[in-house]
Amino acid sequence: YNYRAVVLANHGQYEFPSPNSLMESTMFKGVSGDRANFALPLSKLGKTKLGPGELKLLANMTVVKRIDERKNAVIDYLEMIKSNRPNLGRVFLYDVEQLGDENVARATQFRNDLAAFLKLGNSLPPPGATNTNKDESPYKIDICSDIYTNLRSTLLQHGKEMSEWLLEYFIESDDVFVSDKDFVKNILRAYSEDPCQENLDMQG
Template sequence: VKKSRFHLNLVGLGKTPMDSDLEWKLLLENTDMTAFNFGFVPTSMKVFLYEIGQLADANITRAHQFRSDLGRFIGVDDLGEMVKINAAHKSISQAAQERMISICDEEHNHLREVLMTNARDVSRWVKLFFLDS
């Protein structure tokens, strides 16, 4: 559940003003304060965020756009091909398989509710504060 509140890590990049009650509410609501330990240092440095799956996107158009965007960000004209990462062939241990759940099962309603609340908070914070920073 803690990992679903990944915007707490993004705050540490110092890109948002942290001067509104709404921003603090979206960060602190439903947060275990013992895990909320970051230093806030505002910065004007640019940040390029990507999801690791973008490195091996099979969609040629999106892959080209990603390479182009990343290259422009770091000031390189041609990045060449990305290293292909294929997690589909990675085997899952028996112990890990036994810990897996189906989040849609009724017994996990409370967990699903918590995760959806976190997702809404993260989405609002990213849209309202992070994207324009």
């Protein structure tokens, strides 16, 4: 949300929907509470066994209100995928944190692993990027603010569910490759942690 708001403000657009209005499927420039959970799209790649426990976990990720009809539809859809698995080859999974990793040795290994995965002849150079999200702007929100407590709770629930599925099922697939598995696991575990907890502890 902050990235979109800063970019649009830099281009003269200054009216944005409240983040709290985006908790479910309502979208703002591709941003919504539902889209913050990317486990369901990844599950459609057919890289996991989609057993009963996994299907139940994925179905519970559908929408904030956890409507039974929607959950059953998700299970039916994933059952169909299980019976007709797409042949998409292996997947290289990474987190954006790895692109800006300040550990030189680990960052170099990441680029080497990615180059090898892509069957490139040479290693990749360090990525060059400008993070607009770091720009100061009155249109950015503080997710730790009390007015976003419900939104943060929703996103945290998404994070916990994604973390569980990614750790227990997705990255354990033989068809999914990660660079430095222990490091990636630590990143994924952090999805289930409240980024505002330290502030809350200090206030308490």
